[in-house]
Amino acid sequence: MQANLALEQAPPIWVPFRFFFAAPLFGLLAAILLIAGGPEALASRWSAQTLALTHLLTLGFMGLVMCGATLQILPVLIGATTPRVQPVGLLIFVLLVTGTGGFVAALLQPVTLLMLTALTTLASGFGLFLIVVGIALWRSTSINATRTPMRLAMLALAITVILGVTLAIGTIYPTAAINLPLLTNTHLAWGLLGWTALLVIGVAYQVVPMFQITPVYPAWMTRFLAISLFSGLLTWSALYLLLDNKLPASLWMLLCLTGYTAFALTTLWLQYRRKRKVEDITLLFWRLGMSLAIAACLLWLAGLASPELADSRWQPLLLGTFLLPGFAVSVINGMLYKIVPFLVWFHLQHNKLAMAPDVRLTIPNMKRVIPVARTRQQFYVHCLAVMLLITAVAMPGWLAYAAGVTMGASFIFLWFNLLKAARLYNQYWQLLQQLAADKASA
Amino acid sequence: MERLLDVSQLEPPEPLERILAETPQLASGDHLHVLLCREPFPLYPLLNAQGLVYHTEYGEGGMFHIHIWDPLDTEADQQVRELISDDAG
Numbered sequence: 001m002q003a004n005l006a007l008e009q010a011p012p013i014w015v016p017f018r019f020f021f022a023a024p025l026f027g028l029l030a031a032i033l034l035i036a037g038g039p040e041a042l043a044s045r046w047s048a049q050t051l052a053l054t055h056l057l058t059l060g061f062m063g064l065v066m067c068g069a070t071l072q073i074l075p076v077l078i079g080a081t082t083p084r085v086q087p088v089g090l091l092i093f094v095l096l097v098t099g100t101g102g103f104v105a106a107l108l109q110p111v112t113l114l115m116l117t118a119l120t121t122l123a124s125g126f127g128l129f130l131i132v133v134g135i136a137l138w139r140s141t142s143i144n145a146t147r148t149p150m151r152l153a154m155l156a157l158a159i160t161v162i163l164g165v166t167l168a169i170g171t172i173y174p175t176a177a178i179n180l181p182l183l184t185n186t187h188l189a190w191g192l193l194g195w196t197a198l199l200v201i202g203v204a205y206q207v208v209p210m211f212q213i214t215p216v217y218p219a220w221m222t223r224f225l226a227i228s229l230f231s232g233l234l235t236w237s238a239l240y241l242l243l244d245n246k247l248p249a250s251l252w253m254l255l256c257l258t259g260y261t262a263f264a265l266t267t268l269w270l271q272y273r274r275k276r277k278v279e280d281i282t283l284l285f286w287r288l289g290m291s292l293a294i295a296a297c298l299l300w301l302a303g304l305a306s307p308e309l310a311d312s313r314w315q316p317l318l319l320g321t322f323l324l325p326g327f328a329v330s331v332i333n334g335m336l337y338k339i340v341p342f343l344v345w346f347h348l349q350h351n352k353l354a355m356a357p358d359v360r361l362t363i364p365n366m367k368r369v370i371p372v373a374r375t376r377q378q379f380y381v382h383c384l385a386v387m388l389l390i391t392a393v394a395m396p397g398w399l400a401y402a403a404g405v406t407m408g409a410s411f412i413f414l415w416f417n418l419l420k421a422a423r424l425y426n427q428y429w430q431l432l433q434q435l436a437a438d439k440a441s442a
Numbered sequence: 443m444e445r446l447l448d449v450s451q452l453e454p455p456e457p458l459e460r461i462l463a464e465t466p467q468l469a470s471g472d473h474l475h476v477l478l479c480r481e482p483f484p485l486y487p488l489l490n491a492q493g494l495v496y497h498t499e500y501g502e503g504g505m506f507h508i509h510i511w512d513p514l515d516t517e518a519d520q521q522v523r524e525l526i527s528d529d530a531g
Contacts, residue, residue, distance in 0.1 A: 144481070211453065346455070366454075
């Protein structure tokens with residue numbers, strides 16, 4: 001029997017919240033960079049501006065949300081406790097935020113010392129994160145389809161970070177031993193298809209049926225997909241890096257993409273069959289994300305069939321647009337509208353039970369934490385931003401500015417929606433403190 | 443006496459809300475038997491905050507059975523322990 005569960009199994013609300021609040025600000029910086037750079041920022045995947053923009057989204061927005069959510073999700077979904085989560089969470093946050101800022105600055109204005117400092121900070125932040133999460137996952141004994149994909153996602157993150165650091169050092173100190181284009185593609189694959197996709201898959205197994213009231217994912221998928229994709233990525237990496245002929249690697253990647261497409265199609269199918277047909281904005285974000293993930297797979301397939309397409313300027317940029325703001329940002333943005341209201345509800349409920357259990361105070365329902373109308377409006381702005389980005393990549397020009405402005409508006413909108421939730425939490429928290437003080441003095 | 447509460451078809455956080463609405467109403471000798479589709483990890487600290495204890499079992503068809511009771515209620519405590527040892531046997 002389990003009697004007393006330590007409070008560390010429910011991390012204090014500001015442990016994940018500081019990650020969630022900082023993330024959209026990095027998204028906003030990416031938008032500002034796009035506005036400042038205009039079409040030049042989308043001219044080539046190798047330009048400093050594009051790399052900076054990419055990493056503001058991947059490390060800044062996606063990375064911070066995924067790390068904050070992982071620290072929160074582990075106890076909630078699989079009962080895995082993170083050791084000393086409060087001080088460790090704060091340290092990870094500081095290292096990742098300063099490291100990301102320094103790294104992007106060093107991309108735009110190359111200064112060796114700045115880059116090396118930023119790399120050390122980022123590696124330390126991710127290293128600490130992986131250690132504490134690794135301990136938590138190792139401790140977890142829950143019967144749960146999420147545990148294996150999460151373990152594999154963390155391994156993929158480690159590989160992504162190692163490749164990224166190697167790449168950056170290879171840029172500062174060029175050596176024939178490091179083939180920058182090959183390593184860049186490998187780093188990209190592990191970051192997107194490894195860390196991001198496996199984490200989304202693992203969380204989806206629990207969260208999609210739970211929050212969207214869909215049937216559960218098929219048993220064959222929850223049991224075999226994540227390990228198959230991870231093994232597939234490992235094999236692809238070996239083929240891609242070691243063989244001069246890239247055809248075997250491409251064919252192997254095609255196999256992997258079949259797995260990702262199967263997951264996206266299954267998710268869309270489950271959502272179509274959901275039992276409660278009430279409006280759910282998270283559902284719309286996920287549908288957009290899954291659709292663009294499928295579009296990315298099809299575009300990659302088209303590139304395999306047509307080398308001319310694969311060598312074009314815009315195909316890799318379009319792939320990146322489908323996968324980053326299209327798939328990853330959409331899914332993560334949507335998840336925030338479930339995670340944050342749930343956390344507000346949960347922590348207020350816990351505080352009420354601990355501080356003023358006999359007081360008649362109704363904790364606000366999750367749906368009241370962030371009004372649905374506001375989340376719907378932000379979804380429309382996000383949609384427009386993604387469509388403009390896709391068009392701007394295909395037809396560079398003034399559309400790049402429009403895409404930047406819309407993307408910035410979307411992140412600002414998201415930030416203010418999260419702020420609404422934080423204000424509601426503070427309002428009830430102060431009320432609970434007052435009620436507890438009144439009760440104590442009575 | 444066992445009070446059965448099936449919240450397996452409800453969307454979060456309704457299951458937790460329903461359970462937390464029931465737990466203050468547990469009479470002497472009663473324990474709550476909850477049916478859920480997934481293990482409710484967020485529920486455990488909330489039960490602890492109320493001074494309650496729980497026992498979780500993973501049953502057939504992927505259903506989780508959670509027994510919740512007041513450890514100071516000797517009658518309920520004995521009932522649940524007998525139930526658990528019967529299931530184990």
